Amino acid sequence: MKTPTLECFPCILVVTDIHTNKLEYCNQYGTELLNLDSDKLMTYGLFDIISKASSIFFESYIRPTIVSTGSCQEVQISLTPNTNEKVASVANAKLADSKIYWSIYVAVARDKLYQELLSAREHLEAKTEELTLLTRVDPLTSLLNRRAAIDDFNQKTNELDINFTPTSILLIDIDWFKKINDIYGHDRGDEVLITLSQTLKRSTNASDIVARWGGEEFLVILNNSNTKDTQVFCQKLHIEASSITLSGSENLSISIGGSNLEENNLTKPDIMEKYIKQADIALYEAKAKGRSRTEFFDHLHLT
Numbered sequence: 230m231k232t233p234t235l236e237c238f239p240c241i242l243v244v245t246d247i248h249t250n251k252l253e254y255c256n257q258y259g260t261e262l263l264n265l266d267s268d269k270l271m272t273y274g275l276f277d278i279i280s281k282a283s284s285i286f287f288e289s290y291i292r293p294t295i296v297s298t299g300s301c302q303e304v305q306i307s308l309t310p311n312t313n314e315k316v317a318s319v320a321n322a323k324l325a326d327s328k329i330y331w332s333i334y335v336a337v338a339r340d341k342l343y344q345e346l347l348s349a350r351e352h353l354e355a356k357t358e359e360l361t362l363l364t365r366v367d368p369l370t371s372l373l374n375r376r377a378a379i380d381d382f383n384q385k386t387n388e389l390d391i392n393f394t395p396t397s398i399l400l401i402d403i404d405w406f407k408k409i410n411d412i413y414g415h416d417r418g419d420e421v422l423i424t425l426s427q428t429l430k431r432s433t434n435a436s437d438i439v440a441r442w443g444g445e446e447f448l449v450i451l452n453n454s455n456t457k458d459t460q461v462f463c464q465k466l467h468i469e470a471s472s473i474t475l476s477g478s479e480n481l482s483i484s485i486g487g488s489n490l491e492e493n494n495l496t497k498p499d500i501m502e503k504y505i506k507q508a509d510i511a512l513y514e515a516k517a518k519g520r521s522r523t524e525f526f527d528h529l530h531l532t
């Protein structure tokens with residue numbers, strides 16, 4: 230069998246000096262791909278054939294690795310066949326007698342595939358985020374849905390367990406909503422739900438939780454709000470709700486049941502259930518006392 234020459238291998242074979250970085254050998258495949266003048270090969274240095282970023286990578290990683298272990302495997306570098314072009318490549322390098330023996334493979338297709346995979350991953354992540362958002366939102370009112378409210382409440386109680394600030398839970402229920410549907414129609418009922426949702430969003434801060442808890446019932450968790458602040462909030466909300474007109478003479482009214490978080494036991498698994506139940510009892514009381522009013526669980530039990 231005829232002895233093969235190094236020129237036949239479809240990879241760039243290069244030898245450089247570990248100290249001076251001077252090119253000492255480059256096979257024909259390499260000189261052609263890198264546009265090197267084979268007569269002046271010895272005038273080139275390593276940094277003439279790799280990009281600036283790859284040169285920095287060489288000094289900071291490849292050379293130290295070669296010096297300490299004798300070789301460096303599958304490192305990604307960019308070749309520069311001319312000033313405007315960069316060719317993605319993968320290199321193996323080995324040290325022998327103060328010379329670095331390189332075998333460098335062009336990896337343009339692999340790099341393109343990698344870039345495509347990266348952008349596909351970014352696209353998928355964005356879509357997943359979009360879908361996650363959609364699963365958290367009530368389609369009619371665009372408020373958080375019940376599931377998302379529970380998740381956010383649990384996260385909040387974990388935070389409050391570490392750093393407590395007064396927090397109120399409010400269940401807000403539209404009065405006589407069945408009648409509104411019956412008299413003005415289901416579509417008008419939907420519009421009322423949307424308008425009240427917008428009012429709730431407008432009246433609260435970004436750190437508060439505002440959710441559609443069920444049909445015509447809403448949950449608001451007021452962050453950093455003491456009993457007095459929450460009472461003022463509820464008074465204002467009654468006024469805001471009553472500005473939503475149903476007909477010439479009839480306006481919307483809401484009932485609110487409230488409870489206030491206590492500082493201890495905030496990480497217990499049934500903690501939300503406990504406070505929602507309290508707010509629900511207070512809401513029931515507000516309805517029983519004639520609607521269009523707020524009742525607080527704490528007050529029911531103190532008086």
Ligand SMILES: Nc1nc2c(ncn2[C@@H]2O[C@H](COP(=O)(O)OP(=O)(O)OP(=O)(O)O)[C@@H](O)[C@H]2O)c(=O)[nH]1
Binds near residue numbers: 403415416418444445
């Ligand atoms: N338009 C509309 N109506 C809904 C929606 N979800 C629930 N409802 C209606 O809301 C009404 C709730 O009625 P009730 O639970 O009797 O409450 P209410 O009439 O508000 O009476 P009180 O709460 O006691 O003042 C029902 O008629 C439901 O059909 C919705 O998405 N859109």
